[in-house]
Amino acid sequence: MIGTKKSHPSTFTLDAPSEELSNFFNEFGYLIFPEFLKAEHLEAINKELDEHFKPFWEHALEEARGSNSRKTFECDVIPWHPLDDDNQIFIDLLQNAELNKITREVLGDGFIAKACLVMYAVGGGKGQAWHQDCPDEVKDAFNLNRLIYTQDVRHEDGALVFVPGSHKMGRIPPGEAQAPIGGEVALCPKAGTLALLHGHVYHRVTHNLNQKPRTSVNYRAYPKGIDPSVNCIGVYRNGSVNFCDTPKYHDGTPVMDGKL
Secondary structure, three states: OOOOOOOOOOOOOOOOOHHHHHHHHHOOOOEEEEEOOHHHHHHHHHHHHHHHHHHHHHHHHHHHHHOOHHOOOOEEEEEEHHHHHHHHHHOOOOOOOOHHHHHHHHOOOOOOOOOOOEEEEEOOOEEEEEEEOOOOEEEEEEEOEEEEEEEOOHHHHOOEOOOOOHHHHOOOOOOOOOOOOOOOEEEOOOOOEEEEHHHHHHHHOOOOOOOOOOHHHHHHHOOOOOOOOOHHHEEEOOOEEEEOEEOOOOOOOOOOOOOO
């Protein structure tokens, strides 16, 4: 590990001891591996990303804000589910031995990982507002973000900001979409970085101040025995989105027409 438990964000190498990885994740809710993928793997993935998103380049911001829920919760992104398209490059990465070894250290044997979500944060967009990727009512019912970055991300492109240990702090508090939360740290990952983030951890992506898009590849997983609906609900500071249903305010009232 580079750094100490008091220095965040801390990073790990792929040969770090299993117990060290597990203990750190349980305490702080994240793990970062800066050299997970090599250049030859990144080239093939980036080619697929460019081919898929090229049709959106001229009207990316308009496309990103076309969803009521994304507009309401200030997330200027275009999502893509490449496994639904039987994309072999992304199927192969899902089966990556190192990825699954690290995941077992965190979730244990028998974990479920069947989905891949690419988030294309458009240039000039608002990034992604503070959120949790699943409700926190049941401590052990959580999902795991396995985020792979295929290009260098500078702060002005949209840093990943999160609060270490916030998976133990309950529901994310109400507030502004990008207003700082005490204890937050920023990660500007290099190409090839893998970041594991507990679904209850408070996190956001800062505004993309460039016209260059920012892309992350998320192979979400969850522990054996957890209901798949753990992937349905995103919890934001101003409400929640049931991606299997409709967006709602904090009190459960449905959001109408994507307007708060």
